[in-house]
Amino acid sequence: MRIDLEARPARSTLREILSPVAALLVAILIGGVVVAIMGRSPLTAFQVYFVDPLSQFYSLQAIAVKASPLILIAVGLAFCYRANLWNIGAEGQFIAGGALGGWLGLLTHDGAYQAIGGWWILPAMMILGVVGGILYAMIPAMLRVWLNVSEILTSLMLVYVAQLGLDWLVRGPWKDPQGFNFPVTVNFDPEASLPILFEGGTLHLGTLFAPVAVIIAAIVFSKTIFGFEVRLVGSSPKAARFGGFDDKRIALAAFAISGGLAGLAGVAEVSGKIGQVLTTISPGYGFSAIIVAFLGRLSPVGIFIGGLVLAVTFVGGEDAQIALQLPGDLTLAFQGVLLICVLAADVLSHYRLRLRLGAVS
Amino acid sequence: MAQLNASAGQGAGALPPLLAVRGITKRFGAFTANDHIDLDLLAGEVHALLGENGAGKSTLVKMLYGILAPSEGEILWQGAPIQLPNPNAARALGVGMVFQHFSLFENLTVAENIALVMPPADRLDEVPAKIAEISRAYGMGLEPSRPVWTLSAGERQRIEIARCLLQDPKVLILDEPTSVLTPQEAEKLFETLERLKGEGRALLYISHHLEEVRRLCDRATILRLGKRVGACNPRAETPRSLAALMVGSEIKEVRPAGAHELGEERLIVANLSLASPELHGVALKNVSAAVKGGEIFGVAGVAGNGQSELFAALSGETLADDPQAILIDGQPVGSRGIGERRTLDAGFVPEERNGHAAAPDFTLSDNIVLSGHASGGLTRGGFINAAAAKEMAQKVITAFDVRKAGPDPLARTLSGGNLQKFVVGREIVRQPSVLVINQPTWGVDVAAAATIRQALLDLCAKGAAVLIISQDLDELFEICDRIAVIHTGELSPALPARNTTREEIGLLMAGMGAESTHAH
Numbered sequence: 001m002r003i004d005l006e007a008r009p010a011r012s013t014l015r016e017i018l019s020p021v022a023a024l025l026v027a028i029l030i031g032g033v034v035v036a037i038m039g040r041s042p043l044t045a046f047q048v049y050f051v052d053p054l055s056q057f058y059s060l061q062a063i064a065v066k067a068s069p070l071i072l073i074a075v076g077l078a079f080c081y082r083a084n085l086w087n088i089g090a091e092g093q094f095i096a097g098g099a100l101g102g103w104l105g106l107l108t109h110d111g112a113y114q115a116i117g118g119w120w121i122l123p124a125m126m127i128l129g130v131v132g133g134i135l136y137a138m139i140p141a142m143l144r145v146w147l148n149v150s151e152i153l154t155s156l157m158l159v160y161v162a163q164l165g166l167d168w169l170v171r172g173p174w175k176d177p178q179g180f181n182f183p184v185t186v187n188f189d190p191e192a193s194l195p196i197l198f199e200g201g202t203l204h205l206g207t208l209f210a211p212v213a214v215i216i217a218a219i220v221f222s223k224t225i226f227g228f229e230v231r232l233v234g235s236s237p238k239a240a241r242f243g244g245f246d247d248k249r250i251a252l253a254a255f256a257i258s259g260g261l262a263g264l265a266g267v268a269e270v271s272g273k274i275g276q277v278l279t280t281i282s283p284g285y286g287f288s289a290i291i292v293a294f295l296g297r298l299s300p301v302g303i304f305i306g307g308l309v310l311a312v313t314f315v316g317g318e319d320a321q322i323a324l325q326l327p328g329d330l331t332l333a334f335q336g337v338l339l340i341c342v343l344a345a346d347v348l349s350h351y352r353l354r355l356r357l358g359a360v361s
Numbered sequence: 362m363a364q365l366n367a368s369a370g371q372g373a374g375a376l377p378p379l380l381a382v383r384g385i386t387k388r389f390g391a392f393t394a395n396d397h398i399d400l401d402l403l404a405g406e407v408h409a410l411l412g413e414n415g416a417g418k419s420t421l422v423k424m425l426y427g428i429l430a431p432s433e434g435e436i437l438w439q440g441a442p443i444q445l446p447n448p449n450a451a452r453a454l455g456v457g458m459v460f461q462h463f464s465l466f467e468n469l470t471v472a473e474n475i476a477l478v479m480p481p482a483d484r485l486d487e488v489p490a491k492i493a494e495i496s497r498a499y500g501m502g503l504e505p506s507r508p509v510w511t512l513s514a515g516e517r518q519r520i521e522i523a524r525c526l527l528q529d530p531k532v533l534i535l536d537e538p539t540s541v542l543t544p545q546e547a548e549k550l551f552e553t554l555e556r557l558k559g560e561g562r563a564l565l566y567i568s569h570h571l572e573e574v575r576r577l578c579d580r581a582t583i584l585r586l587g588k589r590v591g592a593c594n595p596r597a598e599t600p601r602s603l604a605a606l607m608v609g610s611e612i613k614e615v616r617p618a619g620a621h622e623l624g625e626e627r628l629i630v631a632n633l634s635l636a637s638p639e640l641h642g643v644a645l646k647n648v649s650a651a652v653k654g655g656e657i658f659g660v661a662g663v664a665g666n667g668q669s670e671l672f673a674a675l676s677g678e679t680l681a682d683d684p685q686a687i688l689i690d691g692q693p694v695g696s697r698g699i700g701e702r703r704t705l706d707a708g709f710v711p712e713e714r715n716g717h718a719a720a721p722d723f724t725l726s727d728n729i730v731l732s733g734h735a736s737g738g739l740t741r742g743g744f745i746n747a748a749a750a751k752e753m754a755q756k757v758i759t760a761f762d763v764r765k766a767g768p769d770p771l772a773r774t775l776s777g778g779n780l781q782k783f784v785v786g787r788e789i790v791r792q793p794s795v796l797v798i799n800q801p802t803w804g805v806d807v808a809a810a811a812t813i814r815q816a817l818l819d820l821c822a823k824g825a826a827v828l829i830i831s832q833d834l835d836e837l838f839e840i841c842d843r844i845a846v847i848h849t850g851e852l853s854p855a856l857p858a859r860n861t862t863r864e865e866i867g868l869l870m871a872g873m874g875a876e877s878t879h880a881h
Contacts (some may be wrong), residue, residue: 007389223747226743239720361781
């Protein structure tokens with residue numbers, strides 16, 4: 001028996017939209033089987049993971065707060081992936097942005113440097129966050145462009161450098177002297193914290209960055225010559241050179257956008273949600289955003305929806321730890337299964353499987 | 362050799378055909394590439410398989426060689442039905458195939474390349490002796506210890522043929538074998554093929570070159586759109602009547618440019634030397650040429666002698682160190698990129714339409730932006746003017762009769778000929794002052810080729826300077842005013858096309874300078 005992949009004669013928009021939906025359904029089914037093997041009711045688990053988070057106001061806010069960094073990072077990753085650059089290191093760029101932006105929050109702690117008022121601190125923190133992400137993304141970008149080093153390896157390895165670097169900072173020079181030796185920094189002043197959108201809620205100003213980024217990216221991809229260049233370099237590099245586009249410039253720009261948005265997500269998380277710098281500031285947003293990017297078929301609007309879906313699994317996963325005593329790692333495992341299903345569905349939307357019986361030589 | 366020679370149209374003689382297909386059909390999804398095709402191959406004949414691009418010739422031979430499995434129909438070997446699950450089975454039976462594109466490892470020697478396909482039981486140290494024997498028997502002149510990258514296309518092809526002959530095939534399939542050869546090399550190939558035919562082998566010969574089919578082949582089967590539309594004795598036909606059978610209609614003749622005034626020199630190349638960026642690429646050495654307005658300048662040559670490097674240097678995809686090495690309308694552009702050259706009203710059409718001239722997964726209007734964004738009207742303040750791009754695409758589609766499905770389809774959905782008309786038309790509707798075009802009608806059907814050649818003649822009649830790089834000598838002699846030959850990166854002086862023979866150009870293509878031509 002032989003299994004062949006046959007190219008489908010025509011592309012269908014409906015099939016391309018439905019394939020991530022089908023992938024999600026298959027991933028949920030697989031998840032259900034795993035939950036059943038672990039001795040819990042799959043139906044209850046579905047309720048806890050996917051229904052409960054959507055039925056309460058506080059958890060809807062939690063979804064938005066978690067979706068926001070995922071969407072921001074994934075929109076940036078879409079620029080890289082469309083240009084055929086495999087930035088796997090958004091987690092590191094997120095941390096770099098959070099650390100550099102957070103550094104200003106620590107510096108201005110307790111009214112320091114605020115003689116002219118504190119109005120400048122938040123914008124400056126956001127800018128530093130973006131700059132931190134860009135600078136950290138430039139390391140794999142420049143290695144790739146000038147030395148032809150695989151950006152997959154370098155960007156991934158630099159994640160661990162960033163994680164351990166942040167760990168060292170928070171345990172060492174940035175540690176709160178009055179913190180009973182806990183590895184935490186001081187809390188930011190209100191001037192260094194992104195404001196809450198409405199009284200009593202958890203939605204902060206940073207959650208609005210994501211929809212803005214989605215709209216701008218959608219316009220850039222579909223209407224501008226820059227978006228055209230990014231798509232072209234990824235789709236047909238030789239045609240791009242024939243068009244007179246500089247693929248090195250595009251590679252640096254795509255990495256800069258990707259790193260910048262990840263850095264912005266990082267500083268928004270630190271300033272808006274956490275309010276201080278910790279040894280770990282991300283539950284793996286940078287990696288989950290890769291799934292979001294593909295779930296959204298690398299289109300900004302799709303990423304917006306994909307980010308919300310993944311955020312549901314984060315929030316549901318936290319609830320499941322309490323309600324069902326299921327391990328938190330199950331959420332990450334489910335996200336991994338989802339990514340594989342999305343990629344498989346992608347292939348199946350372009351090809352069909354043919355089983356050939358008896359064609360053994 | 363003549364005892365088995367069947368005349369045209371007649372079926373098998375006394376013996377069953379060596380290889381036959383009956384009602385063979387191959388479907389790819391909804392597309393039928395081969396539709397109930399019958400074919401007989403007799404021992405001791407050279408059988409031509411004719412048809413335009415996309416007629417289904419490659420699909421048919423891939424089934425005969427076990428690469429594809431037929432959807433319907435049967436293959437008969439000496440009258441008995443057989444299954445060919447893979448190429449090994451075909452080879453074991455006695456079917457050999459020489460592909461259009463060589464599958465050789467450049468860094469290995471001739472012997473090593475051949476040993477790779479031999480059964481594992483054979484010993485490597487016996488291979489050179491076997492090659493020498495085959496090479497002597499068929500006059501191929503192969504040196505077993507030479508690395509492949511030092512060899513010409515003709516020599517490489519002989520390796521492929523020797524590789525097949527070591528398996529002593531009864532049926533040999535050749536897919537466009539002369540497309541990379543000089544006329545002299547092709548003649549040498551024909552001698553080898555005649556000898557194989559004389560030994561009672563059957564040869565299935567796929568070619569676009571109707572002259573050589575008439576010279577070599579005893580019978581011809583003609584395919585059109587996946588169906589067998591007829592068989593004939595090619596020697597009783599003319600190239601025009603064969604072409605008409607392939608296309609299904611009469612071909613309109615290209616109207617010659619006629620006498621017209623030549624203008625100023627618009628494209629000048631002066632002592633251009635450039636190392637190739639690629640391993641085993643060809644370096645350009647001291648290339649000089651000048652093309653006047655109103656003139657078509659042809660560059661002939663065997664594939665792989667620096668044509669793509671020359672195109673890349675002229676287009677600005679690779680830059681020269683010396684700005685003065687290339688002048689467009691008097692402007693030194695040697696070190697300026699392709700975008701800047703386009704703003705000087707130059708147009709470029711590379712050889713490979715899918716993935717170089719056009720992005721296959723982009724729409725036609727996006728492909729207008731691809732080459733037109735630098736030269737006006739299509740972008741404003743960083744934004745793409747989609748309406749203008751669509752309008753321009755429509756203009757090209759109308760002017761060049763580009764057949765397509767839907768209003769603005771992806772480039773990949775167009776057939777080769779239609780996409781070629783689009784990428785050539787895209788440059789011509791801009792009325793460039795200088796046009797550089799590599800292989801304008803490569804793999805394009807006869808009707809589309811005539812349209813493209815006519816458009817090039819019309820463009821130059823309006824005063825543009827046109828430089829054509831082509832491996833098709835017929836094409837160059839049909840439309841060029843002057844022809845130069847590129848060989849190992851060096852460009853010969855240009856010869857006026859009207860006072861030059863194919864033989865002279867052929868010798869230059871083989872690297873024999875003008876002095877030695879008089880010896881023949």
